[in-house]
Amino acid sequence: MSDARRTHSAAERQTKRASFLASVVAAIEQSQPQLSIVATEPTIIVDGNYVLQGPGGPFDLYEVRLIIDYRYPTYAPKVFETGGRIPKDAGRHINPDGDCCVTVWEEWLAKTQNTTFSQFLWGPLHEFFLGQWWFEIKGEWPFGQRDHGARGLLQAYGDVLNVRPRQEIVLYYLRLLSQDWPKGHWLCPCGSGVNLRKCHRQELCELHERVPSVLARRMLRQLRLNLGLAVRHRKVRA
Ligand SMILES: [Zn+2]
Ligand SMILES: [Zn+2]
Structure with missing residues (x-):
């Protein structure tokens, strides 16, 4: 590969990363303003409160840390509940590494047209924490919850x-x-x-x-x- 081409593709990669980062910033500002970006290299790290929204507005929140790979959506963001509210076990859809089993990523990719980060923040992540909230109250999962593993x-x-x-x-x-x-x-x-x-x-x-x-x-x-x-x-x- 010539130097010119190599420089060109490195620049392209930088542009792609910058525009992905911008989309994460925009999604957070728009739908979860209690989250903030605390690092941008080598992955994007987001800390703060994930707020559950209902018809009457916000009704509860979970403390979280998101680790977002720039190769999104090829790689799923890792989500950790950091408030100590969800027991760290498989029965509560927590993976062995301690991260949340938010969704079956490949299923989501195969079934969803819009796989932007904003859509992830609204869709699977909200569903996950809503399910947890429901489980705390009812002791069972709402409709359609899959088995773990x-x-x-x-x-x-x-x-x-x-x-x-x-x-x-x-x-x-x-x-x-x-x-x-x-x-x-x-x-x-x-x-x-x-x-x-x-x-x-x-x-x-x-x-x-x-x-x-x-x-x-x-x-x-x-x-x-x-x-x-x-x-x-x-x-x-x-
Ligand atoms: Zn056949
Ligand atoms: Zn699970």
Whole structure:
């Protein structure tokens, strides 16, 4: 690569980072003004109160720290509840690292048109803390809360793929979709015992548009990790 091109791409990268940072600042000002940015390198760190909003206005808040990677939305922001209000256990959707299990990220990416940071702040994050607030009062989760861990992932991915949340089915679909193009000689996942080429090839190609191979590979990796299966390293292409 020539020096000129390298400089150009470094400048481009800087511009992208700056505009992402600006979008985070704007989203916070607009919808969560009790949060503030305390660091911008190498990741964006946000501290403060996350305020729950209802029809009658704000009604409660959680102290939080958000760690936001500039590669958003490829990487999900990490969210920590810092007020000591939520017990740090899986039953309350807290991950082993102590961060909040806000949403199944790949599911959100696959199902949501608008994946801006602002949308994250309004959507999944609000839903998460609203769920926690509800749990504190009722001792149960509101509608549609997924199980934590592997079961929850199977439910979420089954939903994205529109198949039953059974381990072998979801894994097979994800393995198929991980290929850049579904291989015609693979058995069709519908269980007909016939090659894909002669069966549901069209449907699978449509699914591929919603769940591109790069996303499928990440889902497969996440699922295998959560199921305690070995995670295969990607083959290096010759
Ligand atoms: Zn969870
Ligand atoms: Zn089929």
